[in-house]
Amino acid sequence: MPVSSPERDNAERTYVLAHLDDLHADLDAWLRIPSISADPTYAPEVAASATWLAEALRRTGFPTVEIWPTPGAPAVFAEWPSDDAAAPVALVYGHHDVQPVDPLDLWEHPPFEPTRVDGPDGPELHARGAIDDKGNVAFHLLGMRAHLAATGRDAPAVTVKLLIEGEEESGSPHFAALLKEKADRLACDVVVVSDTGMAAPDVPSAVTAMRGLADAEITLRGPAVDLHSGSFGGAVPNPLHAMAKLLAGLHDEQGRVTLPGFYDKVRPLSDRERELMGRVPFDEQAWLAGPAASRVATGEEGFTTLERTGARPTAEVNGMWGGYTGPGHKTIIPAEAHAKLTFRLVADQRPEDVGAQVRAWVEANLPAGIEADVHTPPGGVAPCASDLDSPAMDALLRAIAQAFDTDADRVLFTREGGSGPEADLVEVLGAPLLFLGAGLPTDRIHSPNERVLLSMLTRGAEAAAHLWRELASVRF
Amino acid sequence: MPVSSPERDNAERTYVLAHLDDLHADLDAWLRIPSISADPTYAPEVAASATWLAEALRRTGFPTVEIWPTPGAPAVFAEWPSDDAAAPVALVYGHHDVQPVDPLDLWEHPPFEPTRVDGPDGPELHARGAIDDKGNVAFHLLGMRAHLAATGRDAPAVTVKLLIEGEEESGSPHFAALLKEKADRLACDVVVVSDTGMAAPDVPSAVTAMRGLADAEITLRGPAVDLHSGSFGGAVPNPLHAMAKLLAGLHDEQGRVTLPGFYDKVRPLSDRERELMGRVPFDEQAWLAGPAASRVATGEEGFTTLERTGARPTAEVNGMWGGYTGPGHKTIIPAEAHAKLTFRLVADQRPEDVGAQVRAWVEANLPAGIEADVHTPPGGVAPCASDLDSPAMDALLRAIAQAFDTDADRVLFTREGGSGPEADLVEVLGAPLLFLGAGLPTDRIHSPNERVLLSMLTRGAEAAAHLWRELASVRF
Numbered sequence: 039m040p041v042s043s044p045e046r047d048n049a050e051r052t053y054v055l056a057h058l059d060d061l062h063a064d065l066d067a068w069l070r071i072p073s074i075s076a077d078p079t080y081a082p083e084v085a086a087s088a089t090w091l092a093e094a095l096r097r098t099g100f101p102t103v104e105i106w107p108t109p110g111a112p113a114v115f116a117e118w119p120s121d122d123a124a125a126p127v128a129l130v131y132g133h134h135d136v137q138p139v140d141p142l143d144l145w146e147h148p149p150f151e152p153t154r155v156d157g158p159d160g161p162e163l164h165a166r167g168a169i170d171d172k173g174n175v176a177f178h179l180l181g182m183r184a185h186l187a188a189t190g191r192d193a194p195a196v197t198v199k200l201l202i203e204g205e206e207e208s209g210s211p212h213f214a215a216l217l218k219e220k221a222d223r224l225a226c227d228v229v230v231v232s233d234t235g236m237a238a239p240d241v242p243s244a245v246t247a248m249r250g251l252a253d254a255e256i257t258l259r260g261p262a263v264d265l266h267s268g269s270f271g272g273a274v275p276n277p278l279h280a281m282a283k284l285l286a287g288l289h290d291e292q293g294r295v296t297l298p299g300f301y302d303k304v305r306p307l308s309d310r311e312r313e314l315m316g317r318v319p320f321d322e323q324a325w326l327a328g329p330a331a332s333r334v335a336t337g338e339e340g341f342t343t344l345e346r347t348g349a350r351p352t353a354e355v356n357g358m359w360g361g362y363t364g365p366g367h368k369t370i371i372p373a374e375a376h377a378k379l380t381f382r383l384v385a386d387q388r389p390e391d392v393g394a395q396v397r398a399w400v401e402a403n404l405p406a407g408i409e410a411d412v413h414t415p416p417g418g419v420a421p422c423a424s425d426l427d428s429p430a431m432d433a434l435l436r437a438i439a440q441a442f443d444t445d446a447d448r449v450l451f452t453r454e455g456g457s458g459p460e461a462d463l464v465e466v467l468g469a470p471l472l473f474l475g476a477g478l479p480t481d482r483i484h485s486p487n488e489r490v491l492l493s494m495l496t497r498g499a500e501a502a503a504h505l506w507r508e509l510a511s512v513r514f
Numbered sequence: 515m516p517v518s519s520p521e522r523d524n525a526e527r528t529y530v531l532a533h534l535d536d537l538h539a540d541l542d543a544w545l546r547i548p549s550i551s552a553d554p555t556y557a558p559e560v561a562a563s564a565t566w567l568a569e570a571l572r573r574t575g576f577p578t579v580e581i582w583p584t585p586g587a588p589a590v591f592a593e594w595p596s597d598d599a600a601a602p603v604a605l606v607y608g609h610h611d612v613q614p615v616d617p618l619d620l621w622e623h624p625p626f627e628p629t630r631v632d633g634p635d636g637p638e639l640h641a642r643g644a645i646d647d648k649g650n651v652a653f654h655l656l657g658m659r660a661h662l663a664a665t666g667r668d669a670p671a672v673t674v675k676l677l678i679e680g681e682e683e684s685g686s687p688h689f690a691a692l693l694k695e696k697a698d699r700l701a702c703d704v705v706v707v708s709d710t711g712m713a714a715p716d717v718p719s720a721v722t723a724m725r726g727l728a729d730a731e732i733t734l735r736g737p738a739v740d741l742h743s744g745s746f747g748g749a750v751p752n753p754l755h756a757m758a759k760l761l762a763g764l765h766d767e768q769g770r771v772t773l774p775g776f777y778d779k780v781r782p783l784s785d786r787e788r789e790l791m792g793r794v795p796f797d798e799q800a801w802l803a804g805p806a807a808s809r810v811a812t813g814e815e816g817f818t819t820l821e822r823t824g825a826r827p828t829a830e831v832n833g834m835w836g837g838y839t840g841p842g843h844k845t846i847i848p849a850e851a852h853a854k855l856t857f858r859l860v861a862d863q864r865p866e867d868v869g870a871q872v873r874a875w876v877e878a879n880l881p882a883g884i885e886a887d888v889h890t891p892p893g894g895v896a897p898c899a900s901d902l903d904s905p906a907m908d909a910l911l912r913a914i915a916q917a918f919d920t921d922a923d924r925v926l927f928t929r930e931g932g933s934g935p936e937a938d939l940v941e942v943l944g945a946p947l948l949f950l951g952a953g954l955p956t957d958r959i960h961s962p963n964e965r966v967l968l969s970m971l972t973r974g975a976e977a978a979a980h981l982w983r984e985l986a987s988v989r990f
Contacts, residue, residue, distance in 0.1 A: 076844075144739060209842065249744060253843040262807035263620060266960040268725060268932025271858055272769075272828030273813045274806045278761070278853075279831060285758035293748075330750045331738035334883040337749045352748030355755060356846050361833035362854060366552075366685065367729040369856050369933075370832050370960070377754075378838060380845050382747055407810040456744025457845075484742040484846070 048440060049188035050503035054180060054496060061180040061499060062163075062492075064094055068134075068172050069152040069165040075111050075135035075208040084204050087134045088112040091175070091202060098179045099186075100200075106220065108212035111135060111204030115223065118182070121193040126514055128506070129199040129226035131463060132175040132233055133206035136167035137484045144486035155489070159239045162489040169490040170483040174232040174475050175202055177495050181502025188503060195510035199226060203459070206233070210459040211417075217466040227514035228430050228470055229463045230505070232498075234454045235477025237318045239491055242442035243450040244434055245473035247348070250383030250421035251457035252392035256400060257376050257411040258284070264361075264370040271371060275407035278360050281375035284403050288353055288379075293338040295353040295381070297395040298402070303386045307349055314426075314451045320344055329485055348453030352382045382455060389418025420461035424471050426451065429512045434472045437504035441497045474501060524916060525664035526979035530656060530972060537656040537975060538639075538968075540570055544610075544648050545628040545641040551587050551611035551684040560587040560680050563610045567651070567678060568592075574655045575662075576676075582696065584688040587611060587680030591699065594658070597669040602990055604982070605675045605702035607939055608651040608709055609682035612643035613960045620962035631965070635715045638965040645966040646959040650708040650951050651678055653971050657978025664979060671986035675702060679935070682709070686935040687893075693942040703990035704906050704946055705939045706981070708974075710930045711953025713794045715967055718918035719926040720910055721949035723824070726859030726897035727933035728868035732876060733852050733887040734760070740837075740846040747847060751883035754836050757851035760879050764829055764855075769814040771829040771857070773871040774878070779862045783825055790902075790927045796820050805961055824929030828858045858931060865894025896937035900947050902927065905988045910948045913980035917973045950977060 073087035074080040088105050091114045095103045100116040114134065139149040147153035149166035156162070167173070178200065185194055201224060203213055217224060234245040260277040261270070290296050307315075322343055326332045337346040346352070360375035362368035381392050393414030400410045424431060435446040442449075460471055476498030482488050549563035550556040564581050567590045571579045576592040590610065615625040623629035625642040632638070643649070654676065661670055677700060679689055693700060710721040736753040737746070766772050783791075798819055802808045813822040822828070836851035838844035857868050869890030876886045900907055911922040918925075936947055952974030958964050 076842075141739075251744075251845070255843075260808065261805055263617075263805050263958075263961045265805055266932060267828075267830045267832060267856060268727075268858060268930070269823060269955065269959075270806055271823065271830045271856075271931065272826065273811055273819045273822040274802070274808045275810065275812050276830055278834050279764070281834070282758045282761035282764075282831070285755065286762035288755070288758075326750070329737055329739050329741055330746055332736065332750045332883045334751065335749055336751050336881075336883065343749045346749040347745060347747065350748060352743075354743045354747045354752055354845075354847055355758070355837065356743060356844060356848070357837035357839045358754050358757070358851070359835040359839045361831065363833045363835045363852070367731075367854055367856055368552075368832060369727070369830075371830055372832070375834070376839070378843055380743060380747075380843055382744060405812075407808045407812065454744070455747065456742060479745065482739075483745070485739045 050184045051500050053184040053187040054499045054503065057180060057183065058496060061176060061495065064179060065163070065173060065176045066152045068176060069167055070150055072150045073135045073204070074138050075205050076138055081111065084111040084135055088114050088204055091134050094179055095200065098182055106216065108216055110212050113201060113203040113216060116200040118194055118198050120195060120197040121191070122195065125196045125510055126227040126512055127197040127199065127225065128228050128230050128509055129201060129224060129469070130178055130230045130232055131460065132202045133171045133204065134175065134202050135204045135207050137170070137207050139166050141486065146487055159491055161492045163492055164487055164489045166488055168488050169235070169477045169481045170488065171206065171233045173490040173495055174477065174498065177476060177498035178232065178502050180499040184499060184503035185506045189507060194506050196506050198506060199224065206458060213459045214462045214466065217462055221466060224467055226467060226469050228472055228509065229467065231460050231471055231473045232475050233458055234473045234475035235481065237450060237452050239478060239494065241319055241450060242438045242444055242448065243318065243452045244438060245454045245475065246426060246451045247423035248421065248454045248460055249457050250387060250389050250419045250461065251380060252383060252389040252418040253378070253380045253415065254393065254396040255376065255378050255413040257374055259374050259409045260407065261371060261373050264372050267369040267371050274371065275405060276371045277375035277408060278372060280405050280408040281358065281360065281377055283405065284400065285355055285358070285377060287403055288355070293336065295351065297399045299395055300351065303388065304351060305385045307345065312345070315344055315349065315453065318344060318450050318452055325479065328480055329482055347455040349384060351384050351387060353379060355379050382457065383421050385421045385423055387421060389420055392418065419457040419459065422461040422464055422471060424473065428470060430470060430472055430509065430514070433508035433512050434474065434505060437501045437508045440504045441501035474498070474505060526660045527976050529660040529663045530975045530979065533656055533659065534972060537652060537971065540655060541639070541649060541652045542628045544652065545643055546626055548626045549611045549680070550614050551681050552614055557587065560611055564588040564590050564680055567610050570655055571676070574658055582692065584692055586688050589677060589679040589692060592676040594670055594674050596671060596673045597667070598671065601672045601986055602703040602988055603673040603675065603701065604704050604706050604985055605677060605700060605943070605945070606654055606706045606708055607936065608678045609647045609680065610651065610678050611680045611683050613646070613683050615642050617962065622963055635967055637968045639968055640963055640965045642964050644964050645711070645953045645957045646964065647682065647709045649966040649971055650953065650974065653952060653974035654708065654978050656975040660975060660979035661982045665983060670982050672982050674982060675700065682934060689935045690938045690942065693938055697942060700943055702943060702945050704948055704985065705943065707936050707947055707949045708951050709934055710949045710951035711957065713926060713928050715954060715970065717795055717926060718914045718920055718924065719794065719928045720914060721930045721951065722902060722927045723899035724897065724930045724936055725933050726863060726865050726895045726937065727856060728859060728865040728894040729854070729856045729891065730869065730872045731852065731854050731889040733850055735850050735885045736883065737847060737849050740848050743845040743847050750847065751881060752847045753851035753884060754848060756881050756884040757834065757836065757853055759881065760876065761831055761834070761853060763879055764831070769812065771827065773875045775871050776827065779864065780827060781861045783821065788821070791820055791825065791929065794820060794926050794928055801955065804956055805958060823931040825860060827860050827863060829855060831855050858933065859897050861897045861899055863897060865896055868894065895933040895935065898937040898940055898947060900949065904946060906946060906948055906985065909984035909988050910950065910981060913977045913984045916980045917977035950974070950981060
């Protein structure tokens with residue numbers, strides 16, 4: 039479905055296609071700034087990224103643009119009031135920081151030199167942040183200009199605010215506080231999250247939920263010091279053995295997480311939800327053959343892969359270490375073993391419940407002679423979801439449908455398995471969520487060779503332009 | 515049993531007690547040289563340690579002293595021929611390199627500043643290498659002088675050779691080749707290994723066996739790259755989960771190692787061997803309360819702790835790592851997981867068999883979607899043992915008995931759980947092994963605050979002096 043020969047024309051699309059060079063030039067310049075928030079040595083680059091975005095928003099025409107400092111990385115705020123005082127207020131959420139790039143040697147092109155590559159679905163742009171999340175934010179610049187040009191307005195049909203934070207890839211540690219501090223400025227009727235994507239290049243779809251997140255670090259202690267394994271081996275508890283046994287029991291034979299009470303608050307999937315998820319085209323073999331590089335899909339029995347990654351809670355060990363890890367061997371029983379775990383949560387699980395569940399689980403499974411420390415940081419991320427039957431959702435579906443030359447009832451619903459600070463937006467601002475993003479499951483976010491499909495960026499810009507028009511008639 | 519008031523006097527003891535200052539001055543000087551062989555930046559210090567020892571042997575009177583270079587660290591060879599051409603030839607084996615010292619902050623005194631400390635069993639000397647193995651080698655300097663003085667000889671009653679290597683703490687990678695190259699120079703009737711110890715301060719004992727060693731490194735691979743755990747979590751195999759399950763199954767419910775065929779060649783302990791081991795006084799609670807810091811002893815069912823650590827084969831995970839190990843969390847399913855394992859072997863297991871056993875075990879237990887690399891370096895260490903009923907063993911027991919004011923049939927037999935290149939000595943030189951060492955299980959070798967009990971050093975010097983006299987009458 040080449041973008042250059044649309045089936046139906048519309049004024050927004052005409053403007054977008056005529057000004058694609060602007061979008062590409064903007065995105066190229068922004069992607070050259072390595073705004074890695076997880077690494078403190080890149081703090082100047084994260085600040086430069088905020089400055090670049092603020093300038094771009096001013097160029098686009100936003101009358102109010104501010105850089106909001108936080109104890110960590112700065113956020114960018116912009117506002118363009120509607121000339122209709124009664125019009126709804128929409129707040130776009132995104133982030134301008136990016137993931138680290140290691141392992142660098144797996145990148146086919148330098149991660150901060152945006153490179154165009156011909157792919158099976160058309161031209162791609164390769165760079166760290168190409169879609170997560172600079173691409174998703176950048177299409178709003180062109181989308182806003184297209185909205186104004188197509189509707190012949192000097193100001194948008196709805197008041198559009200943007201809040202683009204700089205710490206999403208570091209767990210948004212200062213985001214909730216910023217929301218609370220600036221709640222008046224951020225007041226809105228609806229939040230448009232632009233940090234997700236669609237099911238496939240030719241499959242218009244809307245994300246309806248994101249999973250929550252809780253994390254835990256477990257330290258197991260055995261001997262007072264690393265022991266000589268010749269003198270003590272086979273006779274005293276080895277913390278690495280204990281950690282292996284503990285983590286081996288994190289899932290039962292049915293692939294269910296074994297923390298006591300973990301599933302107590304999980305809202306069962308309704309038949310309608312499963313039917314809607316089942317409509318999403320999903321080539322499991324192709325998905326497995328991608329970065330997963332797996333011959334098999336695994337997971338909780340009784341659920342599909344899309345349900346497992348989007349609609350069911352999960353537990354993953356993200357890191358594990360202990361003892362000697364250098365070259366050759368060192369014959370020790372180490373004093374300690376460590377593991378980092380994260381849990382993805384779904385409605386109505388609460389991240390603050392997970393710490394006690396992990397503690398109870400460790401205590402129940404600790405072998406004699408081993409002591410455990412469980413560290414579960416406060417906070418975490420609550421799961422969040424859109425209301426599928428709201429007028430705002432109808433407006434989003436119409437906007438996406440127009441950008442994809444289809445009908446609103448052909449736009450599918452998907453779920454995002456990842457987690458972000460979106461639940462904070464709902465809680466602090468009291469506004470419902472919509473999701474509009476141009477990513478694809480095959481975009482390799484957080485991995486080497488992250489990319490965006492250029493045709494998806496174009497669709498995103500056009501859908502954003504339609505959305506501001508469609509939302510104007512919604513009464514919140 | 516204070517050394518200063520012996521129950522029975524003898525000429526060897528008189529000389530040793532009169533010249534203890536020499537032993538202490540020598541050992542202090544040697545211990546100040548940080549001869550850490552595992553760290554290449556200490557290569558000059560390892561060389562300096564060899565030079566120091568060569569000088570000390572010349573001072574002692576050895577007419578032949580040579581430094582033998584290897585592709586790694588140098589060894590020191592010395593020879594003092596007996597004036598009786600028909601006398602047996604004994605070769606003392608030890609090493610002049612030491613273990614690394616980290617974690618440095620747990621040392622009560624700097625590891626290379628020898629410090630005297632009053633302990634519950636008398637004065638101690640604290641330093642890295644205090645017993646392993648500089649203390650065990652140094653007592654031979656005084657022992658040889660005491661032998662000559664007590665017997666009024668100008669040359670020892672047996673030809674005494676020493677081979678003190680510089681890479682024992684790095685796995686003796688060039689030792690077997692050196693033995694083969696210098697086999698003519700090293701020809702001997704008996705090898706006296708001085709790299710072990712006794713059961714307790716007041717318990718004269720002789721080591722009769724050392725365990726062998728084989729090592730393996732396992733790499734499990736899942737996704738092609740680290741994956742976003744929100745997008746893929748709960749649906750594709752996680753190598754860390756697979757590693758935990760694999761290692762959790764390394765031992766069965768009875769504490770037995772699950773490698774197929776692992777026990778096939780293990781020689782069962784005879785009733786006499788178990789009876790001899792049972793005579794060794796062993797305060798399990800005190801042992802556990804030491805560096806093991808454990809409330810429980812664990813291990814293979816049906817065996818005592820001394821049998822588990824000395825006479826039975828074991829498997830230990832020495833290191834394990836994979837995924838994100840930095841501060842905070844990173845929500846990934848890592849591409850790889852790693853583990854380092856070592857196996858202690860007993861007669862008649864062969865280290866070269868273990869690689870295939872590990873490979874078969876991994877293959878049989880690998881979950882779908884995970885690939886494994888098993889790296890088992892060639893070599894390893896064979897188990898080795900003394901002949902309990904030989905005339906040479908009788909001579910050793912008499913020598914130890916005299917140093918401890920007891921009778922030869924009161925000297926107990928112990929087994930050393932550790933491993934060294936002693937099997938190479940047996941194989942290349944074709945000579946039987948005796949073990950004479952002054953260490954104690956509580957000496958914290960390989961750990962911070964390594965020490966030697968000064969009274970044990972004195973006993974070691976005296977026993978060595980008696981040994982050369984006693985061995986002279988043995989016909990090999």
